[in-house]
Amino acid sequence: MTREVEEQMDEVTQSAETVCGTAVHESGRDGAPFVHVRSEERDLGETRPAEPGSAAAQRDGETRTTVWVALGANLLIAVAKLVGGFVAASPALLSEAAHSVADSLNEVFLLASLRRSRRPADNAHPFGYGKERFFWSLLAAVGIFVTGGCFSFFQAFEAFSSSGEETFTGYLMGLVVLFVALLAEGTSLARALLQARGRAKEETRSMTAEVRHSGDPALRTVLAEDGAACLGVLLAIAGMALHMATGQGWYEGVASLLIGVLLVHIAFALGRSAKDQLIGEAAEPELQREIIELLDEQPEIDAVIEVLTMRMSPDSVLLAARVDLVPGVDSEHVEDALVRVKQNLAAQCADVDHIFLDVTDATRGDRRRARHVREEIERAAEAAENGRATDG
DSSP states (O other): OOHHHHHTHHHHHHHHHHHHSOOOOOOOGGGOOEEEEOOSSSOTTOOOOOOTTSHHHHHHHHHHHHHHHHHHHHHHHHHHHHHHHHHHTOHHHHHHHHHHHHHHHHHHHHHHHHHHTTSOOOSSOTTOSTTHHHHHHHHHHHHIIIIIIIHHHHHHHHHHHOOOOOOHHHHHHHHHHHHHHHHHHHHHHHHHHHHHHHHHHHTTSOHHHHHHHOSOHHHHHHHHHHHHHHHHHHHHHHHHHHHHHHOOTHHHHHHHHHHHHHHHHHHHHHHHHHHHHHTTOOOOHHHHHHHHHHHHTOTTEEEEEEEEEEEEETTEEEEEEEEEEOTTOOHHHHHHHHHHHHHHHHHHOTTEEEEEEEEOOOOHHHHHHHHHHHHHHHHHHHHHHHHHHHHO
16 A cells, blocks of 8 residues: 555545545554445445335344244243143143243244344444344343243153142143144244245255354244244153153153253253354355455455454444555545445445445565465355255
C-alpha cells in the first residue's frame, strides 16, 4: 500500500458519503486506515427486521409454525397425562403431566427467540439482536436437561426402589397416554422434518446434511427434542410391556434410565452448539473461502492478510478483513474498490451484512501467516464439503 493512500484517506472519508452514499470511519490498527462500508440501499452496518416476503421472513415463518406445532403437541400430551392420572389415580402420570407442561416452556423460549432476535439495531446493540436466537436456544437446552434428563433419572430411581404393583387400569391408561404422546410427538417431528427437507432443497444438499448442519437453532432444537421424544416413548412402551408381561418393575426403570441418558446427551449437544454461537463462532469455512476468493479477485487488492468472521444470527455475518493494496493506487480508486467489494459481497454472500475493511501495509511475515491461515481454511472447507457429500 502506498503512502499516498494513507495521506488521502481523509479525502476518501468525506467524498465516499457524498458520491456513493457510504459512511467511512477511521480507527485503524497501528494508524492504518480502518474502513466500515455501509450502503443506503442495504444498510450493512445495521440489522433490520426481515422484510415481509423476504427469504429470511419466510424462513422465520416456517420455523415459527414448526415451534407452534411442537408446543401444541406438548400441551396435548400434558392434558392426556393429566386425564389419565386422575382416571387411574396414578401419581406417576400426574407428575408426568407437570413434566410435559415444563417441556412446553422450551417451545415458549424458542418462540421468544424468533420474535426478539428480529428487533432493529439501536445504540445499545448496534449489531442488532440476532444472538437472542442462541441465548434462548441455550435456555431450551437447559430445560431439556433439567425437566427431561433429570426427571427421567428420578423416575428410574423410583422404579428401581418401588415394590408396588400397578393396577390393570393403570397399565391401560399408561399405554393410552404413551400412544397419544407418540402420535403428537410424531406429528411435530414430521412437521420439523418437512421444513428441514425444504431447507435442504434450497441449499442443494441431502436431508441428513441439513438435519446435522442446520443453522437455525430453533429448528435444530425442535428436531432434536421431538426425535428424542419419539424414541423415548418407544422405550417407555417397551419397558411397560415387559413390566406387564414379567411383573418385574425394573424394566421400566431401565427404560427411564436410557431415556434420561438420551435427553442429557441431546441437551449437552444443543447447549454446546448454542455456547459456541453465543461467544462468537466464525462463519462456515466454505463462506470464509468464498470471501477470500472474492477479495482476491479485486484488481486493487494485492493481498488478503486476514479475514475475521462472526455469525451474528442464522442469516447475518460480521466480516472484518485486513487487505494490502497494490502499489500506486490513488484515493479515487480506493473509493471505487471499497464500493465494488461491498456490492459484490452483498450479491454473492447474502449473509454478510456487516463489513469492515482495514487497509494495511503488510510485511512478509503477515503474508506468510495469511497463506498458512488460508491453507487451513481450504482444508476445513474441503472437509466440510466431503462430510456433507458423505451424508448425502
